[in-house]
Amino acid sequence: MTKKRAVTFKPYIKTRYAYEKLRVCRHCQQFTVLWEAECSQCGKSTLVPIRERVTAKVKRTMLNERLIALFIGLVAIYFGQTFLQMILSAAAAILLIALLWFVQRRMLPFEVPSEMETLFEQEQPRIIEDIKRNRKLAVAALKDDELLTYEMLREISTFVQNDKIRLQQVVLLQSFVLRKDMDxxxxxxxxxxxxxxxxxxxxxxxxxxxxxxxxxxxxxxxxxxxxxxxxxxxxxxxxxxxxxxxxxxxxxxxxxxxxxxxxxxxxxxxxxxxxxxxxxxxxxxxxxxxxxxxxxxxxxxxxxxxx
Incomplete structure (x- = not known):
């Protein structure tokens, strides 16, 4: 009978939504649900939470919209026939940009989830493949570190749930001494x-x-x-x-x-x-x-x- 090990789990960070565990590399665009500091694909420290990436994209889109409004205002000022027309064009441009900024600020909490849904629809095959790669990394670590493998599978199971991953976790948990203070x-x-x-x-x-x-x-x-x-x-x-x-x-x-x-x-x-x-x-x-x-x-x- 295999002797059980006394271990201490890495703190498990619970999130409201499973996708909040997902991160993406800004350099090579690989997805991961693991806590690695460096991307396992390109080796760069450019991993960011998926929500952070989507929020940045939405904000860039909104900034571009304000820049377009500014450009339209500048064109109107340039083609103004009189000084009064130029002043009115400038005032209208400022009002338009301010109104646009106010509306965008109110819409940001709704635009981010919508953009997130679009991203998942477009990137679903790649996300699935990258999570499979995460699982291969976890299995590869089994020989040297059962605890690390369990912790990796625990993270993966937040996003992907199937009986195979569940049983792999159970088998690993059975190799540890279970205590009241464990998660x-x-x-x-x-x-x-x-x-x-x-x-x-x-x-x-x-x-x-x-x-x-x-x-x-x-x-x-x-x-x-x-x-x-x-x-x-x-x-x-x-x-x-x-x-x-x-x-x-x-x-x-x-x-x-x-x-x-x-x-x-x-x-x-x-x-x-x-x-x-x-x-x-x-x-x-x-x-x-x-x-x-x-x-x-x-x-x-x-x-x-x-x-």
């Missing part, structure tokens, strides 16, 4: 089929970060419960997830039979929480769970003052 994820890594590494990962996360075990995670474990029971530590995985589900009353109400099946295997603190929850909410429907909890309490904790 872990579960639901973004779920796939549509059973995988032993994913099941084992969910079981470990259920121990160190219970708050990450939510509906989708529990449903995944339930869907493949029979497969998990065939694993060497299958009961432990299922018990850990059942214990984590006790965190919220809504999960206990939603999955009472699942929790009942593994109630005998959960730690005392989780069982105590479950016992108190049932005692405090007798009006809720617990199925056979309430009876099972009463039996376990009587068999194991009858003389325990905590109960």
């Amino acid at each position: 872990l994820r579960v639901e973004p890594l779920l796939i549509d089929s059973f995988d032993t590494d994913l099941a084992a990962y969910i079981g470990e996360v259920a121990k160190v970060q219970r708050e990450l075990i939510k509906n989708s995670s529990i449903r995944y474990i339930l869907a493949y419960e029979a497969h998990i029971l065939e694993m060497e530590n299958g009961v432990e995985i299922l018990s850990s997830v059942a214990g984590a589900a006790i965190r919220l009353k809504k999960y206990v109400e939603a999955y009472p039979e699942f929790i009942r099946r593994y109630a005998r295997n959960i730690p005392k603190d989780r069982f105590l929480r479950l016992y108190r929850m049932i005692q405090q909410h007798p009006e809720s429907y617990w199925g056979n769970l309430a009876e099972e909890v009463a039996v376990i309490r009587r068999e194991r904790y009858e003389w325990d003052s905590d109960f």
